[in-house]
Amino acid sequence: MQQVAEKVRPKIDLGEFKTARAVVLLSGGLDSAVTTWIAKRECIELYALTILYGQRHKKEVECAKELAKELGVVEHKVLELPLGELTESSLLGNREIPTNGLEEGIPSTWVPQRNAIFLALAFSWAEVVGADKVYIGVNAVDYSGYPDCRPEFVSSMDNALNLASKRFVEGGPGIQIVAPIISLPKNRIVELGLRLGVPFSSTWSCYSGGARACGSCDSCRIRRRAFLDCGVEDPIEYEN
């Protein structure tokens, strides 16, 4: 009887409802870690891309490696791109990191066109591995006011990059940019990460590039506030 019932009842393979393959931009920061864990629930195979672009906080790249290993991605690439030779930002070490709290306007930590460059690189790889989606952990709520973290930018890049995508131009479905945490406040991102089991001890947010997080740059301030809001201790150590 049981055998018949099993034959009649179609087997539901949750995998069928998942996206087959996706590229994830994994910096090693908190946002990209939560985004990667979301992607893992939505996709079968993940390809993680980390860009070593001359950031002061190279430690995040080590975190990205740990996260990729922990999650079991199909492949993790770390691509070197010396952006400091081309552009200016306090993140690249050719300007000072501000530590006096969030200010009006776009701060000096902004790296001009960083997300456009990273998305174009991710699409290039996505085309080769046959990925249907590119995940990016941009966030436009508790953030530093970077213009390339806003939904209108992400949607416009999706349009532009698909116009240059072979599979889209040849009549295929194109590649979709997914920015799952773009509209979440930071405390909701931390909460979501906790539910998904993101190992926050292997994430790095501080801009300053010291051995321990400085606690006073914009990124540290926003992160600590979010953990405080959630009533959970941030597992990383702070300088002060």
Added chain:
Amino acid sequence: MQQVAEKVRPKIDLGEFKTARAVVLLSGGLDSAVTTWIAKRECIELYALTILYGQRHKKEVECAKELAKELGVVEHKVLELPLGELTESSLLGNREIPTNGLEEGIPSTWVPQRNAIFLALAFSWAEVVGADKVYIGVNAVDYSGYPDCRPEFVSSMDNALNLASKRFVEGGPGIQIVAPIISLPKNRIVELGLRLGVPFSSTWSCYSGGARACGSCDSCRIRRRAFLDCGVEDPIEYEN
């Protein structure tokens, strides 16, 4: 009398009608050389950007250096970006260069998202040097059918990158992508280059990366045909 007349007649400085500053994507190929010479007529200061992206035909980078020097740009940057680690293309040496003439569809010489990546990098530099324009020598007439050479892609990238541009977001005029030869047939590009005095002997189009141009890849075929149409001898040497 002459002194008075000089005071009355406003001095016409043609420079006033020129764009102050522009970044030019200069690969060292024929199209980017002509584009750079056009930019020189339209702008006061040029910043040339060449990307060493792992192309077989590295010789074009040497040509780019000669061209930048000959034209007298303010600065010429050669940025290394190992695209071959990320994506596939016969230009990157991880696939074969086709030599049987132009075929239907997008050929293997296409580097996925190359122009998107290059434009985003150029915008990043443009933001820092305060350039109003970014010139790119894409062409959608006598070309290899690359989707990222079409006007709809260029216009869409202009939109996306400006949404991530600090000067645009802060209410400024934005940065404009200029693709002056996008709608010209190749023989018109050569003709224009001849009129502008482009030193074609310092340009390199062959995909194969040999000491002399192969004469049989798509790029060599299109170039030779254009010079033939103009009744002018191509100053570079061909293998056969």
